[in-house]
Amino acid sequence: MKKNIEFLRLAYLGGPNIWTYRPVVEAWVDIGALEASPSNTIPGFYERLVAWLPGLIEHRCGVGERGGFLQRLREGTWPAHIMEHVAIELQNLAGIKVGFGKARSTSVTGIYKVAVRARNEQVARAALIAARDLVMAGIDDQPFDVAACVAQLRDLVDEHHLGPSTAAIVEAAAERRIPFIRLNSGNLVQLGYGRAQRRIWTAETDQTSAIAEGISSDKDLTKQLLKSCGVPVPEGEVVDSPQAAWDAAQDIGLPVVVKPSDGNHGRGVTLDLRERADIEAAYHFAERHGSEVLVERFIRGDEHRLLVVGGKVVAAARGETAWVTGDGQSTLLALVDAQINSDPRRGTTEAHPLNRLDIREDTAILNDLARQNLSPDAVPAKGQRVLIQRNGNVAFEVSEQVHPEVAALVSLAARVVGLDIAGVDVVAEDIGRPLHEQGGAVVEVNAGPGLLMHLKPSGGEAQPVGRAIVDHLIPEQQAAGRIPxxxxxxxxxxxxxxxxxxxxxxxxxxxxxxxxxxxxxxxxxxxxxxxxxxxxxxxxxxxxxxxxxxxxxxxxxxxxxxxxxxxxxxxxxxxxxxxxxxxxxxxxxxxxxxxxxxxxxxxxxxxxxxxxxxxxxxxxxxxxxxxxxxxxxxxxxxxxxxxxxxxxxxxxxxxxxxxxxxxxxxxxxxxxxxxxxxxxxxxxxxxxxxxxxxxxxxxxxxxxxxxxxxxxxxxxx
Incomplete structure (x- = not known):
C-alpha cells in the first residue's frame, strides 16, 4: 500500500471551539499505512526535516522546553503531529506569528484531527496543505523547496492579512479583551459588538468626519484655517501655470516648495527650489499628482510627522535626507542599491518602515538629480556626496523630544481641521524648541495617517499607537465594547x-x-x-x-x-x-x-x-x-x-x-x-x-x- 496523507476535511473554525478560544483551521487526515511508521523508523527523516526547518528547535511541544518537539521526533511520533508543527513553523516563516497547535487521534485507526491557530484563514489553510506536502517529501526522501513555499505563503499574507497598522490596532484591542470582527477582505474592522461597536479602516474611524477629510485633502484651505487660528504655516498660493508658479515664487521669496494642493504621502512635492527652470519643471510634476498646484515658502529643517489621536500627540517621527557617497567607479544606481536599498528596513511592502528607492522611476528623485546635473547612470567622484531624496524617510522616533508648545499647536491643527486621528507634518530644525523661535511651520494635516513609522521606527522605541487609538474609541471605563x-x-x-x-x-x-x-x-x-x-x-x-x-x-x-x-x-x-x-x-x-x-x-x-x-x-x-x-x-x-x-x-x-x-x-x-x-x-x-x-x-x-x-x-x- 502506498504511503500517503489524505485530507478528509479542512475547515475554518472562526470562533471559540473545542481546541482553543481563538480561530483555528482544523484538518481531518487519514495517514493510512503511515500509522505503522512513526518518525524514528524512517531513515534520514529527522535530518531532512531539521535541515528544511531549523526553527523547529524552538517548538516546545508537550515536553515544555526548547527542543521538545525535536525530542518527540527522535523518539518517534506520527505524521499528523508532525504536520501540526510544520504548519505552525511555515506560518511563522511567512510573517504570521502563531504558536498553538494540536493533533489528536480518533476512534478510527489512522485518522487524526489536526488544528493550528489561524490568524488568517487563507494562510493557515495553505500552510496545512504545504505541511502535508513537506512531511510527505521528507518521508519519501524527495526534494522540497521551502523558500518557494514560504514565498507563496507571504504572497497570501500580503493579499489577505490585515495591514500592519490595522493589525496593531486589533492587537491592542485584544489586549483589552475587546472583541473584533473583520468586515471585509481589506482593513475594515469592527471593534466590539452591536450597539457598543466602533469601526476602523486602518487609521480612520467611524468618528472621522468626511468634511474634515475633505478639508485635509485641500492643502490651501487647510492652511487658511490653520493660519486664522494662530497655527504657523508657510506662506503660499495656488497657481495655474508655470509662469504663475515663477511669479508666485518671486512674490513669496526664494527658495520655495511646489506641490499638489490635494496630494498625499509626499507625492508630487519638490523642495528647496531657487531657479526658474526648476520651479517650472516642478509645476508640471505637481500637476500630474493633483488637481491644483501650490507654491509655498520653503521651511528649513527636517520633516516631522506627529500623530494626533483624540486631541493628543501620541507619537512623533523625524525624517532624514538620503545621501550616497561616490567611489569613483560605481553609478548612482549601484550606489543607491549598495548604500541605501541594502538597509533591511527598506522594502516594497507595508512591513517595511522605509521605502525601497527606484531612482529610474521616482520623478522627485530624478528632478533632484537633474538639479545637481546628474543622472542615475552618472559616476560620482570618490568621496562626492550626492543628495538622493529630500523627504520620504520619516521613520526616526522622537516622541520624547517634542516641545509642549509644539504638541499644543499640532493638537490645535488637528482640531481645526476636525480630524479625530491626524498625521500632522511639521518642518523644524529642532522639534524640541517652539516653532516661532526657529521659523518652523505646520505644512500638512493628513487624514488616515500611516502608523508604520511609529510601530517600526528606523531608530528608537516603537510607540503604542494602536493602544492609543483603541483607548480613544473605547475608553477604559466603558465595558470593552460589549453588549449583554x-x-x-x-x-x-x-x-x-x-x-x-x-x-x-x-x-x-x-x-x-x-x-x-x-x-x-x-x-x-x-x-x-x-x-x-x-x-x-x-x-x-x-x-x-x-x-x-x-x-x-x-x-x-x-x-x-x-x-x-x-x-x-x-x-x-x-x-x-x-x-x-x-x-x-x-x-x-x-x-x-x-x-x-x-x-x-x-x-x-x-x-x-x-x-x-x-x-x-x-x-x-x-x-x-x-x-x-x-x-x-x-x-x-x-x-x-x-x-x-x-x-x-x-x-x-x-x-x-x-x-x-x-x-x-x-x-x-x-x-x-x-x-x-x-x-x-x-x-x-x-x-x-x-x-x-x-x-x-x-x-x-x-x-x-x-x-x-x-x-x-x-x-x-
Whole structure:
C-alpha cells in the first residue's frame, strides 16, 4: 500500500471551539499505512526535516522546553503531529506569528484531527496543505523547496492579512479583551459588538468626519484655517501655470516648495527650489499628482510627522535626507542599491518602515538629480556626496523630544481641521524648541495617517499607537465594547429558550437580537426563517448597530463545525448532555467527548458573567468548575441535593416547587410566582431562561409578566 496523507476535511473554525478560544483551521487526515511508521523508523527523516526547518528547535511541544518537539521526533511520533508543527513553523516563516497547535487521534485507526491557530484563514489553510506536502517529501526522501513555499505563503499574507497598522490596532484591542470582527477582505474592522461597536479602516474611524477629510485633502484651505487660528504655516498660493508658479515664487521669496494642493504621502512635492527652470519643471510634476498646484515658502529643517489621536500627540517621527557617497567607479544606481536599498528596513511592502528607492522611476528623485546635473547612470567622484531624496524617510522616533508648545499647536491643527486621528507634518530644525523661535511651520494635516513609522521606527522605541487609538474609541471605563450576550447550548428546547430570553430582554427596554433553529429575530420580529443557529447568522447579529442585547443558540454540532460566533459572553447556558448519537460524524462517540464540546460554552463566560447549568444532569453540573464567572443552577426536581449544596455555599438557583418557580439565594427565597401551564411553557424552557435573565439583573416583576405574555408559537413572531 502506498504511503500517503489524505485530507478528509479542512475547515475554518472562526470562533471559540473545542481546541482553543481563538480561530483555528482544523484538518481531518487519514495517514493510512503511515500509522505503522512513526518518525524514528524512517531513515534520514529527522535530518531532512531539521535541515528544511531549523526553527523547529524552538517548538516546545508537550515536553515544555526548547527542543521538545525535536525530542518527540527522535523518539518517534506520527505524521499528523508532525504536520501540526510544520504548519505552525511555515506560518511563522511567512510573517504570521502563531504558536498553538494540536493533533489528536480518533476512534478510527489512522485518522487524526489536526488544528493550528489561524490568524488568517487563507494562510493557515495553505500552510496545512504545504505541511502535508513537506512531511510527505521528507518521508519519501524527495526534494522540497521551502523558500518557494514560504514565498507563496507571504504572497497570501500580503493579499489577505490585515495591514500592519490595522493589525496593531486589533492587537491592542485584544489586549483589552475587546472583541473584533473583520468586515471585509481589506482593513475594515469592527471593534466590539452591536450597539457598543466602533469601526476602523486602518487609521480612520467611524468618528472621522468626511468634511474634515475633505478639508485635509485641500492643502490651501487647510492652511487658511490653520493660519486664522494662530497655527504657523508657510506662506503660499495656488497657481495655474508655470509662469504663475515663477511669479508666485518671486512674490513669496526664494527658495520655495511646489506641490499638489490635494496630494498625499509626499507625492508630487519638490523642495528647496531657487531657479526658474526648476520651479517650472516642478509645476508640471505637481500637476500630474493633483488637481491644483501650490507654491509655498520653503521651511528649513527636517520633516516631522506627529500623530494626533483624540486631541493628543501620541507619537512623533523625524525624517532624514538620503545621501550616497561616490567611489569613483560605481553609478548612482549601484550606489543607491549598495548604500541605501541594502538597509533591511527598506522594502516594497507595508512591513517595511522605509521605502525601497527606484531612482529610474521616482520623478522627485530624478528632478533632484537633474538639479545637481546628474543622472542615475552618472559616476560620482570618490568621496562626492550626492543628495538622493529630500523627504520620504520619516521613520526616526522622537516622541520624547517634542516641545509642549509644539504638541499644543499640532493638537490645535488637528482640531481645526476636525480630524479625530491626524498625521500632522511639521518642518523644524529642532522639534524640541517652539516653532516661532526657529521659523518652523505646520505644512500638512493628513487624514488616515500611516502608523508604520511609529510601530517600526528606523531608530528608537516603537510607540503604542494602536493602544492609543483603541483607548480613544473605547475608553477604559466603558465595558470593552460589549453588549449583554447569552449563549444557549444543548440539544433540548434551545430555540424556545433563546426566543423566551430574547423576549424578556426586549421587555427590559433593550433592542434584542436572537438566532436559533427557528430563525433570526430582531426585537421580536422574525426577519429570517429556517435554521439560523450558525456562525454566519450570529455574526449578522453582532455587526448590527441597533442590537443592544443578543441571545444565540449554539448546538454541539455547530460548535464542532464552525466554532462560536462570539469570543466571550455574559451568560452561558447548558441545558443537557444528550444528543451524542448525532455527533458520530465528528468522531464524537463518548460522553466525555460530548462534555468537552459543551464545555466550550462555559469556557467563554466572562469573569463578571454567569454560567447557567441544569443541576438535574450530572454531566452538565460537572461543567461548573470551568466557569470564570458565577454559577447559577436550575432544577425541576422538588428536592435536589445539588441545589441544596449550591445554596448552602451561598449560590443562586431557580427551582420549580409546589406549583411555583422560585428564586433562591443562599438560604433565602427571594421571589416566587405560579408556574404557567406546562404545555405552554415547559420547565426545561422556563427555568434556564429565568436563571439567565436573573443573572442579567432583570427585575423579578418583569420576569413574571414576561412569562405570562410569552407565546411559544413561532408563527406569532
Amino acid at each position: 450576550l447569552v449563549g444557549v447550548c444543548g440539544s433540548c428546547d434551545g430555540a424556545t429558550i433563546t426566543r423566551l430570553l430574547a423576549h424578556l430582554l426586549r421587555l427590559s427596554g433593550r433592542y434584542t437580537g436572537a438566532v436559533c433553529r427557528d430563525g433570526l429575530y430582531l426585537n421580536g420580529r422574525r426577519v429570517d426563517g429556517g435554521d439560523c443557529a450558525s456562525f454566519a447568522a450570529g455574526q449578522r447579529l453582532l455587526i448590527n448597530r441597533s442590537v443592544e442585547a443578543a441571545v444565540l443558540e449554539n448546538g454541539p454540532a455547530m460548535i464542532l463545525r464552525e466554532g462560536l460566533a462570539y469570543d466571550r459572553c455574559a451568560v452561558g447556558i447548558v441545558t443537557d448532555a444528550d444528543g451524542l448519537a448525532a455527533l458520530d460524524e465528528f468522531y464524537i462517540q463518548e460522553a466525555a467527548q460530548l462534555a468537552n464540546v459543551l464545555r466550550t460554552q462555559i469556557d467563554v463566560v466572562l469573569d463578571d458573567g454567569a454560567a447557567v447549568l441544569n443541576a438535574d444532569d450530572a454531566q452538565v453540573l460537572a461543567l461548573a468548575e470551568y466557569s470564570d464567572g458565577e454559577v447559577l443552577l436550575y432544577s425541576a426536581a422538588p428536592e435536589s441535593a445539588a441545589i441544596a449544596a449550591h445554596c448552602a455555599q451561598g449560590g443562586r438557583a431557580v427551582v420549580a416547587r409546589a406549583g411555583q418557580w422560585q428564586l433562591l439565594h443562599g438560604d433565602a427565597q427571594l421571589f416566587a410566582a405560579p408556574l404557567p401551564a406546562a404545555e405552554r411553557l415547559p420547565l426545561g424552557v422556563l427555568l434556564p431562561a429565568v436563571a439567565a435573565a436573573w443573572s442579567l439583573d432583570l427585575p423579578t416583576e418583569l420576569l413574571a409578566a414576561g412569562l405570562d405574555a410569552f407565546s411559544s408559537d413561532n408563527a406569532q413572531a
